[in-house]
Amino acid sequence: MAKSNDAVLLARWRAETPGCAARVHLNNAGASLMPGVVKDAITGFLGREALEGGYEAADAAAQEVADTYAAIGALVGAAPRQVAVVTSATHAFAQALAAFDFAPGDVILTSSDDYISNQLMYLSLARRLGVRIVRAPDAPEGGVDVDAFSALLASERPRLAALTWIPTNSGLIQPAEEVGRRCREAGVPYLVDACQAVGQLPVDVGALQCDYLASTARKFLRGPRGIGFLVVSDRALARGDAPLLVDMRGARWTEPDAYALVDDARRFEQWEFPYALVLGMGVAARYAAEVGVARGSARAHALAARLRERIGAIPGVRTLDRGARLSAIATFELRGRVAREVMLALRGQGINTSAQSRGDAVIDFDRKGATSQLRISPHYFNTEDELEVAARALERLLA
Numbered sequence: 001m002a003k004s005n006d007a008v009l010l011a012r013w014r015a016e017t018p019g020c021a022a023r024v025h026l027n028n029a030g031a032s033l034m035p036g037v038v039k040d041a042i043t044g045f046l047g048r049e050a051l052e053g054g055y056e057a058a059d060a061a062a063q064e065v066a067d068t069y070a071a072i073g074a075l076v077g078a079a080p081r082q083v084a085v086v087t088s089a090t091h092a093f094a095q096a097l098a099a100f101d102f103a104p105g106d107v108i109l110t111s112s113d114d115y116i117s118n119q120l121m122y123l124s125l126a127r128r129l130g131v132r133i134v135r136a137p138d139a140p141e142g143g144v145d146v147d148a149f150s151a152l153l154a155s156e157r158p159r160l161a162a163l164t165w166i167p168t169n170s171g172l173i174q175p176a177e178e179v180g181r182r183c184r185e186a187g188v189p190y191l192v193d194a195c196q197a198v199g200q201l202p203v204d205v206g207a208l209q210c211d212y213l214a215s216t217a218r219k220f221l222r223g224p225r226g227i228g229f230l231v232v233s234d235r236a237l238a239r240g241d242a243p244l245l246v247d248m249r250g251a252r253w254t255e256p257d258a259y260a261l262v263d264d265a266r267r268f269e270q271w272e273f274p275y276a277l278v279l280g281m282g283v284a285a286r287y288a289a290e291v292g293v294a295r296g297s298a299r300a301h302a303l304a305a306r307l308r309e310r311i312g313a314i315p316g317v318r319t320l321d322r323g324a325r326l327s328a329i330a331t332f333e334l335r336g337r338v339a340r341e342v343m344l345a346l347r348g349q350g351i352n353t354s355a356q357s358r359g360d361a362v363i364d365f366d367r368k369g370a371t372s373q374l375r376i377s378p379h380y381f382n383t384e385d386e387l388e389v390a391a392r393a394l395e396r397l398l399a
């Protein structure tokens with residue numbers, strides 16, 4: 001009997017992902033498995049650096065580097081000039097924050113589910129510069145309440161609104177486009193952390209209406225570690241936005257006491273550049289487009305929903321995910337157990353998951369009354385059989 005088209009695609013994605021052979025990888029929200037072509041692009045370029053010289057290999061790869069900007073832009077609906085390549089989502093987010101001259105009393109409006117390092121950056125700005133952090137209340141079903149957010153845009157007149165689209169610590173998908181529309185109406189700059197969204201959801205910066213979008217390569221995009229990007233709107237570029245500290249990549253030194261910013265988003269980059277990783281990220285973006293982000297998203301979300309049903313029914317397990325719309329991240333409290341110990345035991349059996357504890361998301365953990373959680377995050381290349389292997393292993397460990 002002929003295999004269905006879906007089965008053929010699944011077999012192909014798995015054959016193109018060498019890591020699938022050895023392990024059950026359900027930690028795609030941590031770092032996904034790179035397709036072989038991504039790994040080859042990275043190691044191939046490192047080989048060229050070793051043989052040709054780093055600067056010489058970089059010059060020779062100018063077109064491939066340009067292709068990376070085009071591929072990232074195409075993935076998120078941006079022009080290549082709007083893309084800045086940086087080392088991580090955190091770096092991208094920090095560069096965007098550094099474009100604002102915050103004064104004491106300025107408000108950053110955000111949510112309770114914003115990523116830990118973003119919350120720490122807001123707190124640092126509060127401590128150093130006297131910025132006020134306002135977290136909009138959540139809707140009853142979870143995720144930020146868009147009307148409450150909108151009311152705070154009017155009453156607080158924030159200098160910046162910032163939202164983590166898909167938090168690291170729960171299966172929630174926040175209403176990032178609706179918030180973006182309200183920010184535009186209010187004329188408030190909008191910064192989106194799309195670290196878990198890129199590669200997991202179709203992303204369109206036009207629909208988000210954001211001024212900035214920050215992401216990494218290694219998660220659902222399936223690129224390497226140590227590389228990410230910031231997308232900057234033309235509006236922000238035209239305003240003359242730039243990070244507080246620019247280097248010779250972002251600006252030209254024109255006179256002893258004068259400099260001029262470059263025209264495009266590269267003003268948010270630094271000169272030193274991990275070319276091998278940059279090329280790997282470009283290949284990952286093209287691979288994601290070939291698979292089809294919407295297709296991959298539907299499958300990953302269906303697998304996560306199945307996990308919530310199967311694992312949530314194991315005695316002693318509580319599913320923690322809340323929200324009107326859920327992502328490919330499934331989180332579970334294992335009563336009486338420290339999640340990290342269970343995660344390590346699963347890893348010992350060849351099953352990759354991750355564990356988080358209160359310090360990773362204090363607001364979310366406290367309101368759920370949990371102290372640690374197991375996070376299981378499938379992607380489109382995982383199989384239903386793999387979910388069952390993980391569920392049975394967990395049943396044995398919790399028995």
Ligand SMILES: Cc1ncc(COP(=O)(O)O)c(C=O)c1O
Nearest residue numbers: 088089090115167168195196216
């Ligand atoms: C939602 C979210 N934002 C930001 C980050 C930080 O990404 P990076 O480690 O690339 O700085 C993460 C990492 O887990 C994340 O999940």
